[in-house]
Amino acid sequence: MSDKSSITVTLPDGSSLNVPRGSTPADVAHEIGARLAKSALAAKADGAVVDLARPLEHDVRLEIITEKSPEALELLRHSAAHILATAVRQVRPEAKIGFGPPIEDGFYYDFEVNEPFTPEELQEIEARMREVVRCNDPFERRVVTKQEARELFRDDPLKLERLEELGPEDVITVYRNGPFLDLCRGPHVPATGAVQHFKLLSAAGAYWRGDERRQMLQRIYGTAWFTEKDLEEYLHRLEEARRRDHRRLGRELGIFSVHPEAGAGLIHWHPRGALIRHTIEEFLKRTLLENGYDLVYTPHVASEELYRISGHIPTFVENMFAPMEQEGSERFRLKPMNCPNHIMIYRSETRSYRDLPIRYAELGTCYRFERSGVLHGMMRVRGFTQDDAHIFCTPEQIGDEYMRLLDLVGFMMTTFGYEYHVVLSTRPDKAIGDPAVYDAATDELRRVLDVRGLDYRVEEGGGAFYGPKIDIQLVDALGREWQGPTLQLDFNLPERFQLEYIGADNKPHRPVMIHRTLLGSMERFVGGLIEHYAGAFPLWLAPEQVRVLPITDDVRASAAELTDQLRRSGIRAHLDDRAETLGYKIREAETLKVPCMAVIGKREADAGTVAVRRRGTGRKQEVMPRPELIARLRRELESRALS
RNA sequence: GCUGACGUAGCUCAAGCGGUAGAGCGGCUGCCUUGUAAGCAGCAGGUUAAGGGUUCGAGUCCCUUCGUCAGCUCCA
Structure with missing residues (x-):
């Protein structure tokens, strides 16, 4: 039970704490421990995410949000969007601000500008963002009246349009970080310094409010993460997606x-x-x-x-x-x-x-x-x-x-x-x-x-x-x-x-x-x-299932015979009897992602065997009797095995 | 459709401020007979997406069309 001057804060583990009325989640985090206070980004009060600096006026269930929390990335990226806008305002003072929400894997911010952004400008903006981050300006929340807001955003018609849609029951809040002020519901991370690992990715036109009849704004996309490792992993994922692009592979693989x-x-x-x-x-x-x-x-x-x-x-x-x-x-x-x-x-x-x-x-x-x-x-x-x-x-x-x-x-x-x-x-x-x-x-x-x-x-x-x-x-x-x-x-x-x-x-x-x-x-x-599949189709789907590679002309006949046997068994096989080195032929088969390479040299031709190299397995080859290769491939085809 | 960027050999990319279009890979020919991801040499290949304009001169500057890419809008 709390008296008028203190409130009870109930924590996720069920324990509770009495703190003075008007304490902030930051105070509570401090109360719990220095480590938590340091890693705290925001809080969840009775289920709603709020700023760390938001005074608590009533008894409340409180959960401190840190990097680990599911809401944390969204928070971080939303703040990153504000930092982006802060930087854009420096480079393009004329920019009118639209919306800047977090999205999956990142964030964007829409601007109405005289000229579209160039890639070089994006670099400059990103550099300025790093300055903004270095300043570590706090994100300050303020409740304003509609009239005040109209005054604050009198030069931002897009914000005014949004403002006028808010009803009397809506609490109108603005957030300031350093020089930048935005009409925003929040919440945000405590200060710009929390956004350390980010990158701007692209700029493109986007209709105001997604309506093709409205004017086109310029949207800048970026991504932000809590660690450099996460950021790099994400960029690597983008790279991987490019590597797998079906338009590229479709041409390279002759599809x-x-x-x-x-x-x-x-x-x-x-x-x-x-x-x-x-x-x-x-x-x-x-x-x-x-x-x-x-x-x-x-x-x-x-x-x-x-x-x-x-x-x-x-x-x-x-x-x-x-x-x-x-x-x-x-x-x-x-x-x-x-x-x-x-x-x-x-x-x-x-x-x-x-x-x-x-x-x-x-x-x-x-x-x-x-x-x-x-x-x-x-x-x-x-x-x-x-x-x-x-x-x-x-x-x-x-x-x-x-x-x-x-x-x-x-x-x-x-x-x-x-x-x-x-x-x-x-x-x-x-x-x-x-x-x-x-x-x-x-x-x-x-x-x-x-x-x-x-x-x-x-x-x-x-x-x-x-x-x-x-x-x-x-x-x-x-x-x-x-x-x-x-x-x-x-x-x-x-x-x-x-x-x-x-x-x-x-x-x-x-x-x-x-x-x-x-x-x-x-x-x-x-x-x-x-x-x-990154172009590496499983055997049953691969257009060419086996490439038969004779090492010299002497074993060509033996290799041709194996090719025929494979084809008669319903296996899509091709003979590569060009006058090229084995290394060259293997490289080409690997590039085309042929699942199985059947190498025939003098040893195999004499013994009636075949040296089998599977796609992507490097030098690990397996020598086996030819009927066994056919039987194995048949089994694999019938099971429609995936790898 | 809209905004922006781009379009040079089959592919990937070069060609200060406008001054004779180059390279690697691939292709072809020849040599090499090759043991697990590129052997060597030579040759061919271009109306610089198409069309128009500016200029003594355009791959380079301007316009139009087509296409591609990133998004927006819309959907198997």
């Missing part, structure tokens, strides 16, 4: 190319890439047939009428290629998606409840006119082949179908070596139809996820207007997340196309549809795999 003459965003699959794709497609189709899907093919163009019925015109037009005009004919469109065509097939006969579920799958090639600025290697293109399927079923079958889908997703992702997260998206405000139907379906998806024991995140209101969905987020070898499979329920298209099936009651009923993709598009999926 794909794009050509201005042929059109931006249109992928040309080279033989090696085509073989990877073929292997995946074959595996996928076999799996789908085993799982009760029917394969279909539908045309690449369709009459505009189809998209008027589906509703894609007008909602999707800006993503579609312009119509093709034909004399004496209706207008045609390149298809941007496969669903309307699959619906045509469904509608081609009267369906009975006994036929359902019907699962149509197609590797359907679609074309979308993506805005030029978004094109990116194989990941974002204008022509792509979707691993698409549409399941038509009764409302009662939804749960069962999702159960099967989740199993299939798990199988596929494990096969390619991806970890994944599951996200359930629920009804948004703009949803059509009976909310009860939408919610019941959502509950069913929830139940299915629970039955399968999957951990999942819920994105409230994140669903499409036409139905809830389950999204799968892939985690690749670098820990980056990618949009993976999506399992989208649709109440809308069956309605628009007036789909029916005859029920057991001999009356027509409306089926529901599930749009699902497991791999997304072949382009994006293979692009992702290149980066996931």
Whole structure:
């Protein structure tokens, strides 16, 4: 119990402390120990993160935030953003300040400036930031009235705009560090000196408030960490991502190319890439047939009428290629998606409840006119082949179908070596139809996820207007997340196309549809795999599985024979009988990331053996009888082993 | 689409203030017959992205178009 002049502070370990009213978390940290006082950055008071210098007025549960705390990096980066703005104001006194939040792995700050920042200027700004850090100015919080704030930011129109959105119930706070003052909710680290390990990364335009109709500001990105080691590790991760870039590896490994003459965003699959794709497609189709899907093919163009019925015109037009005009004919469109065509097939006969579920799958090639600025290697293109399927079923079958889908997703992702997260998206405000139907379906998806024991995140209101969905987020070898499979329920298209099936009651009923993709598009999926594997595809996917390397011309025949044996066993093998040294041939095979090198010298030719060197293992070779090599490779292929 | 940067041989990159476009790798030819990540030599390869302009003279300066990259906005 505390009297009027003191308050009780309860610490995370359950112990409590009496301190004078108005003490700060810094005081409390000091009370606990000198070490903690030194490492304290901020505090969590009754769950809310506050500054170390914020006076405590009531009894409170208090937790001191240090580098180790989960909130700490965000705090550090937010303060780093202020330091950035401080420096920018020195270099560009005219700069108007926008927002400067922490983001994953770093921070940014948006400025309205007369001229965009140059790379050299970024270096200068970074140098000035180090000055600001050296000054170790405290971050001082102050509560102000709206009128005061208007006065303080009278030269910063962007801040004023934000200010006017604050309501009377909002506490308006400003933070000062040295010469720099910002309208900011905080909290911050105690002083600029806490931000030691940082680097500015890039500058680029960014629309004010993310609205392309508003003016473009100049955004500077940076990263900040608590230790030099963390910073270096992060920069190393960026480097690693560059090293794995599918655009670079795609060219070096002979996987794909794009050509201005042929059109931006249109992928040309080279033989090696085509073989990877073929292997995946074959595996996928076999799996789908085993799982009760029917394969279909539908045309690449369709009459505009189809998209008027589906509703894609007008909602999707800006993503579609312009119509093709034909004399004496209706207008045609390149298809941007496969669903309307699959619906045509469904509608081609009267369906009975006994036929359902019907699962149509197609590797359907679609074309979308993506805005030029978004094109990116194989990941974002204008022509792509979707691993698409549409399941038509009764409302009662939804749960069962999702159960099967989740199993299939798990199988596929494990096969390619991806970890994944599951996200359930629920009804948004703009949803059509009976909310009860939408919610019941959502509950069913929830139940299915629970039955399968999957951990999942819920994105409230994140669903499409036409139905809830389950999204799968892939985690690749670098820990980056990618949009993976999506399992989208649709109440809308069956309605628009007036789909029916005859029920057991001999009356027509409306089926529901599930749009699902497991791999997304072949382009994006293979692009992702290149980066996931860093170009080193596992044996079963590698376009060239074995390279046979004769050391001299004398053993060429023996090596050619082995190549034939491998090929007859269903192994993709090539003979490299060029007049080059073994070292040269090995270097090239390693560069192309061929999983297995089979070396034949005089010893091996005489003994009928082969010296096997696996990719990336250096000089460690293993000599074995040739049938054994074939048997081992066969086993590895059949298991689709990942390494 | 927007902002900025960039576009030189197949690839990676050079070419003060505007003054005859170079190198390595790769390719081809020949020699070498090679034992675990680059053997030696020679040769070919360019309307400097395309188009226009300024200039005695443009890879270099200006404009337009196309493309690429970093972001923004938007999505398989």
